[in-house]
Amino acid sequence: MGLYILKRLLLMIPTILGILFISFIIIQFVPGGPVEKMIAQIQGHDQSATSRFTGGGSETMNGGMNTQSSGSESQYKGAQGLDPEFIAELEKMYGFDKPWYTRFGIMIKNYLTFDLGKSYYRDEKVVSLIIEKMPVSISLGLWSFLIIYMISIPLGIKKAVKDGSKFDIWSSAAIFIGYAIPSFIFAILLIVLFAGGRYWDIFPLRGLTSDNWEDMTFIEAALDYAWHMVLPTAAMVISGFASLTMLTKNSFLDEIGKQYVLTARSKGLSENQVLYGHIFRNAMLIVIAGFPAAFVHIFFTGSLLIEVIFSLDGLGLLGYTSIMDRDYPVVLGTLYIYALISLIMHLVRDVVYVLVDPRIDFETRG
Numbered sequence: 152m153g154l155y156i157l158k159r160l161l162l163m164i165p166t167i168l169g170i171l172f173i174s175f176i177i178i179q180f181v182p183g184g185p186v187e188k189m190i191a192q193i194q195g196h197d198q199s200a201t202s203r204f205t206g207g208g209s210e211t212m213n214g215g216m217n218t219q220s221s222g223s224e225s226q227y228k229g230a231q232g233l234d235p236e237f238i239a240e241l242e243k244m245y246g247f248d249k250p251w252y253t254r255f256g257i258m259i260k261n262y263l264t265f266d267l268g269k270s271y272y273r274d275e276k277v278v279s280l281i282i283e284k285m286p287v288s289i290s291l292g293l294w295s296f297l298i299i300y301m302i303s304i305p306l307g308i309k310k311a312v313k314d315g316s317k318f319d320i321w322s323s324a325a326i327f328i329g330y331a332i333p334s335f336i337f338a339i340l341l342i343v344l345f346a347g348g349r350y351w352d353i354f355p356l357r358g359l360t361s362d363n364w365e366d367m368t369f370i371e372a373a374l375d376y377a378w379h380m381v382l383p384t385a386a387m388v389i390s391g392f393a394s395l396t397m398l399t400k401n402s403f404l405d406e407i408g409k410q411y412v413l414t415a416r417s418k419g420l421s422e423n424q425v426l427y428g429h430i431f432r433n434a435m436l437i438v439i440a441g442f443p444a445a446f447v448h449i450f451f452t453g454s455l456l457i458e459v460i461f462s463l464d465g466l467g468l469l470g471y472t473s474i475m476d477r478d479y480p481v482v483l484g485t486l487y488i489y490a491l492i493s494l495i496m497h498l499v500r501d502v503v504y505v506l507v508d509p510r511i512d513f514e515t516r517g
Contacts, residue, residue: 156498163494168259170490171483175255178479185245185271185477186238245271258483267484272476277484280469287465290359291457294380295387296449303392304438307399312426314404330393335456338386342460346382354382357462383461391449395438402434442500446492 242248249257261268267277310319343349346356355361359379364372406412407430415425455467466485473481 155501159498159501163491166494167487167490171259171262171487172255174483174486175258176251178482179251179254184247185479186241186247188477189241190238262487267487268480270473270481271478273478273481277480280481281466281485281488284464284466284469287359287458287463288467290376290380291383291387291463291465292449294384295391296446298384298388299392299395299445299449302388303395304399306392307396308403308426310396310400311403311407312422314400326393326396329389330397332390333456334386334390335460337389338383338457338460341382341386355379359463383457383463386457386460387449395445399434399438402437403430406430406434436504439500439503442496442503446496 239248246254258268265278267281269276270280273280306322310322313319341354342356345351345353355378359376360372361367361375361379364375367375412425412430415429420428455471457463458465458468469481470485472478473485
């Protein structure tokens with residue numbers, strides 16, 4: 152297993168490079184980049200753009216602009232009437248004065264030391280932004296992930312054992328409702344019901360902690376944190392457990408009808424011994440196969456709307472706003488972290504495969 156893990160770690164290098172290269176090409180060459188955005192703000196007399204470029208002094212900006220047409224066409228839309236030297240200064244400020252392959256090479260070199268660059272608009276390092284937003288995404292993702300798995304796997308097993316019973320029918324109805332309704336609809340419903348929207352004002356509407364959280368004792372702080380996490384976590388869990396429950400049920404149903412199960416029962420083994428001693432490790436392989444995708448989805452992409460609705464400033468919201476703002480360093484930096492975590496989770500999945508079923512040996516695969 153050790154040799155296989157080493158091979159997988161080495162294969163992560165070209166995989167990461169491929170992901171970053173494709174993303175870099177797509178992001179760098181889509182229209183409406185940071186230079187165009189700045190030009191549009193300048194042409195619209197946006198004072199925030201002027202301040203960002205000059206550090207607050209409008210004299211430098213005015214000195215770099217030429218209201219007379221330069222007489223030559225620019226590659227940037229809306230740049231007519233601006234001095235080419237000023238456009239060149241904008242390109243240099245955002246690093247676009249170098250060829251794309253040079254920029255990509257510099258980026259990869261910096262990424263090796265986790266130097267993810269600096270945000271165009273936030274005046275902060277990307278690493279600092281990710282570290283700042285990470286606790287929110289971890290808080291929301293971790294509890295949602297654990298609760299979803301703690302509910303879905305036992306529920307799916309019970310539905311498989313009691314297939315066709317009243318319990319299976321009414322629980323399937325609840326599961327289909329949870330699957331059909333998006334998480335943000337559940338979030339709005341929970342706000343209306345329990346956050347002072349119309350009925351009860353039991354839980355807070357926004358944030359992870361209260362304003363006086365730092366002045367609380369440890370127990371008070373923990374309870375306050377849990378109190379704030381109830382509604383966003385509930386919204387994630389209600390909409391997230393359905394597919395995993397049905398996957399678990401169908402996987403166990405497929406195994407229950409196989410010959411080795413009938414043989415185990417004919418030997419006089421109890422239902423629990425058959426279920427957890429023989430069926431479990433085979434049926435769980437399919438569930439484990441979806442673990443990396445579920446992990447990344449719940450921790451990052453799936454929480455975007457929940458973060459917006461409950462004013463939770465996490466990685467999902469950071470990535471979305473960065474794409475809208477064409478903040479390329481933040482977009483590529485967060486993508487780099489997502490890719491690393493996803494690849495590591497795939498490796499963890501293979502290790503768990505072996506723990507669940509020791510008969511699996513990845514090292515003997517061709």
